[in-house]
Amino acid sequence: MTTLSVRNLTKNFGALKVTDDVSLEVASGEIHAIIGPNGAGKTTLISQLSGQLPSDSGAVAIGGQDVTGLSMPERVKLGLARSFQITSILPGFTALENVAVAVQARSGSSFRFFAPVAQEEELNDAALAALKEAGLDDRAHVRASALSHGEHRRLELAIALATQPKVLLLDEPLAGVGGEDAEAFVARLKRFKGRFTMVLIEHDMEAVFALADRVSVLVYGRIIATGTPEAIRSDPQVRAAYLGEEEEEVA
Amino acid sequence: MMSDVTTAPTATRAPALAGRVKAAALLFVLFALLPPLASALNDPFYVLIGTRILAYAIAAMALDLILGYGALVSFGHAAYLGFGAYAVAILSSYGINDMVLQILGAMVVSALFALVTGAISLRTRGVYFIMITLAFGQMAFFFFISLSAYGGDDGYSLSQKSTVLGTDILHSDYGLYYMALGLLAALFLLCNRIVGSRFGRVFTGIRENATRMEAVGYSPFRYQLTAFVISGCITSVAGVILANQAQFVSPAFMSWHRSGELIVMVVLGGVGTLAGPIAGAAAALLLEEWLGVLTEHWPLLFGLFLVLMVLFSPRGITGVLEKYGIARGKE
Numbered sequence: 157m158t159t160l161s162v163r164n165l166t167k168n169f170g171a172l173k174v175t176d177d178v179s180l181e182v183a184s185g186e187i188h189a190i191i192g193p194n195g196a197g198k199t200t201l202i203s204q205l206s207g208q209l210p211s212d213s214g215a216v217a218i219g220g221q222d223v224t225g226l227s228m229p230e231r232v233k234l235g236l237a238r239s240f241q242i243t244s245i246l247p248g249f250t251a252l253e254n255v256a257v258a259v260q261a262r263s264g265s266s267f268r269f270f271a272p273v274a275q276e277e278e279l280n281d282a283a284l285a286a287l288k289e290a291g292l293d294d295r296a297h298v299r300a301s302a303l304s305h306g307e308h309r310r311l312e313l314a315i316a317l318a319t320q321p322k323v324l325l326l327d328e329p330l331a332g333v334g335g336e337d338a339e340a341f342v343a344r345l346k347r348f349k350g351r352f353t354m355v356l357i358e359h360d361m362e363a364v365f366a367l368a369d370r371v372s373v374l375v376y377g378r379i380i381a382t383g384t385p386e387a388i389r390s391d392p393q394v395r396a397a398y399l400g401e402e403e404e405e406v407a
Numbered sequence: 408m409m410s411d412v413t414t415a416p417t418a419t420r421a422p423a424l425a426g427r428v429k430a431a432a433l434l435f436v437l438f439a440l441l442p443p444l445a446s447a448l449n450d451p452f453y454v455l456i457g458t459r460i461l462a463y464a465i466a467a468m469a470l471d472l473i474l475g476y477g478a479l480v481s482f483g484h485a486a487y488l489g490f491g492a493y494a495v496a497i498l499s500s501y502g503i504n505d506m507v508l509q510i511l512g513a514m515v516v517s518a519l520f521a522l523v524t525g526a527i528s529l530r531t532r533g534v535y536f537i538m539i540t541l542a543f544g545q546m547a548f549f550f551f552i553s554l555s556a557y558g559g560d561d562g563y564s565l566s567q568k569s570t571v572l573g574t575d576i577l578h579s580d581y582g583l584y585y586m587a588l589g590l591l592a593a594l595f596l597l598c599n600r601i602v603g604s605r606f607g608r609v610f611t612g613i614r615e616n617a618t619r620m621e622a623v624g625y626s627p628f629r630y631q632l633t634a635f636v637i638s639g640c641i642t643s644v645a646g647v648i649l650a651n652q653a654q655f656v657s658p659a660f661m662s663w664h665r666s667g668e669l670i671v672m673v674v675l676g677g678v679g680t681l682a683g684p685i686a687g688a689a690a691a692l693l694l695e696e697w698l699g700v701l702t703e704h705w706p707l708l709f710g711l712f713l714v715l716m717v718l719f720s721p722r723g724i725t726g727v728l729e730k731y732g733i734a735r736g737k738e
Contacts, residue, residue: 206622232624244622246615257612260605261624267633268605276605319623 158219158235158322158353159184160205165214167197167204167377174200176377178214182323187345187354189364189385192374193397198357199241201374202327205355206238207231218323232261235322239315241331241357243308247301251292251311254300255283258318283318290314291344306337313344323353330360342366365389373397430728431595431682434689438588442581454580455652456696460689461587462648465594467672467684469641472598473634474670475679476607478614482537482666483524483544487639489551489661490516491646496563496656506569506577506586506647513643520547521639525632544666551658562657569651577651587648591685594641598681601637610634675716677725686724 160182167175174197182188192198203209205216207228215224223231246254253274259282260266260273273279287293290313295303300311309329316324329345330338342363348354349367358364364371365385372382375397381388388394438461445453466488473479494513503509524543531539557563568577576582601607612620613627620627650656659665668691676687694712698705720726 208618208621227626228621229624229626232622238622240619240622244616244619246612246619248615249612253608257608257620258623260608264605266605266609266625266630269607270600270604272600272603273605273608274603315619315623 160188160236160323160353160355161215161217161220162205163215163217165201165204165216166212167200167209168212173377175204175211178374178377178379180372180379180382182353182355183369185350185353186369187349187356187367189356189358189368189371190374191358191361191364191371191388196374197377198374199327200377202238202325202355202357205325206236208238232319235320235352236325237316237319237321237323238325239312239327239329241327243305243312245300245308245311245315248299250297250299251287251303251307251314252280252283252296254311255286255314255318256280258315259283259286262318262320283314286314286318287311289317289344291340306333309333309341313341317348321352323355324348325355325357327357328359329356330358330363338363427680427682428599430680430725431592431599431685434682434685435588435592435595438591439585442584451580454584456692458580458584458587458648458652460692461584461591462645462652463669463672463692464645464685464688465587465591465648466642466645466669467676467688468591468595468598468681469638469645470669471673471676471678471681471684472601472641473631473638474673475681475684476602476611476614477631477634479529479631479635480537480670481528481540481635481638482663482670483540483542483547484639484642484669485661485663485665486520486544486547487517487642488646488649488665489547489656489658490520491643491648492650492656492660493551493554493557493646494643495569495647495650496557496565499565499567499569500557504567504570505573506571506651509569510644510647513647514640517639517643518636521636522632525635525639529628529631529635541663541666544661544663548658548661548663551661558657560658562655562659565650565654565656568654569647583648583651587652590644590648594644595681595685598641602681606630606633671713675713675723677723680722680725683723683725690724 162178162180165175165178178201190198200209204211207226215222217223218234218236223234223236256279259279263278284293284296287296290310292307292310292314295307303311313329330341333341338360345367356367368385370382371385371388372379373388373394380397381391381394441457442454445451466484470481470484473481491513494516495509498509498512528536528539528543552560571577571586577586609625610630613630617627646660649660672687672691673684675690676685677683694709695705698708716723
């Protein structure tokens with residue numbers, strides 16, 4: 157397991173400061189939730205951490221190794237993987253193939269041109285194991301485009317697991333998932349606790365408070381508070397900026 | 408329980424793969440029967456056009472490798488036909504007549520050209536990729552136009568056909584025809600293996616969703632460039648055959664019309680099927696022949712046919728056959 161350390165990260169889109177001097181220390185094995193109102197810059201932050209989006213300044217390190225200058229594929233190889241808020245899968249591939257291609261990235265060269273990949277037991281077994289952990293093994297041979305939204309979220313998780321992350325960035329894994337499905341998903345994530353470090357962006361407050369060791373609150377690109385779920389829940393600044401607003405919305 | 412789930416992908420996968428191979432095998436048998444049929448009908452002309460069809464089938468299949476499986480629409484692929492054809496002309500003028508060496512030379516030049524132009528073109532996407540590959544294709548075209556030692560835009564007549572490992576089997580039209588068929592079959596098997604390999608899965612995955620592939624650790628560029636080079640090299644083999652068939656090379660082999668025709672063949676046959684573009688090449692060239700007899704305005708009729716095909720069967724000839732359950736070659 158590995159730590160994630162973020163120092164003074166910034167990102168501007170024109171005059172708009174989307175990420176404003178964000179610093180964050182996530183301990184090894186911790187589940188660190190990032191919450192904040194819509195447009196607070198949560199997904200942008202995840203994109204910067206994963207290397208999908210370059211940062212204007214600041215530094216990102218995993219396990220003490222600086223990865224600021226590395227591309228997304230390079231960071232994934234070091235164990236920093238992300239899932240997507242908006243489902244991002246290979247629609248024409250089966251669920252198993254979606255995961256197997258992620259396994260393949262970590263096991264041996266992909267510059268092999270002759271042997272049929274569909275018959276590589278090693279890849280298929282590992283992919284199936286990841287699907288099982290995500291609760292999707294019974295749909296392994298269904299084309300991804302034919303899966304339901306909830307199944308897409310699980311496939312998204314299985315793909316992330318298959319990259320064997322040391323630090324996993326989960327961008328709203330529960331987006332659009334409700335009821336029993338959501339509960340099962342939270343239980344699943346809970347089982348992964350301790351296996352790798354997790355940064356969790358989530359709107360579902362129940363899930364956040366059930367899973368997170370610590371919570372950071374992001375508002376207009378700035379972290380206004382970091383602490384245990386209990387401390388965050390009672391922080392007046394947070395209540396004003398976010399939780400209160402949410403309660404009003406609900407009411 | 409575990410084992411029957413893991414063996415299932417080969418079970419679900421096999422029909423699709425077998426379908427593609429079966430459709431191609433059927434085409435190859437038909438091609439093999441053409442020369443005896445032509446001589447029985449006393450119409451040897453069909454062997455000549457058959458050779459051209461086989462050559463274009465190789466090129467269309469090679470283009471399908473990147474167009475169908477990688478969504479890389481190269482509008483400059485005729486350049487590689489030219490490299491193949493001029494490899495024959497230039498090497499034979501230096502006394503190198505063996506087809507094996509000529510193909511090797513064509514592939515080396517094509518690989519270098521594809522490596523350089525691909526490295527630049529692949530920094531763009533979509534329409535920009537189409538336009539920049541067109542531009543590079545035109546550059547190659549104008550290079551050979553100005554190559555006066557080999558006739559410039561008048562072209563260059565070849566004094567003899569290539570030998571194959573010292574034998575002169577290409578001297579008969581039938582020999583050349585069956586050589587082309589053999590090459591097509593071998594290259595089809597090669598492409599078929601590539602598509603089903605680890606590399607093929609990554610390359611196809613990038614077509615499906617490049618960001619997703621980056622997020623699991625792949626850099627799309629390396630895979631796309633490799634496929635681009637492979638496709639260019641295979642296409643150049645078609646040029647070597649065409650030069651031997653026509654006994655003449657000219658920059659017309661590499662004009663942008665020719666690149667467009669290759670795309671038409673792929674679309675007509677069925678994108679991303681490998682076997683489809685082989686049928687597409689046959690359909691396009693035969694239609695050109697037959698409609699050309701009817702009227703000099705044949706491109707108009709051909710265009711109409713193409714529009715109808717795309718409207719009613721977006722997956723081309725493969726789509727039509729699939730509809731009637733004859734072939735199932737979709738990847």
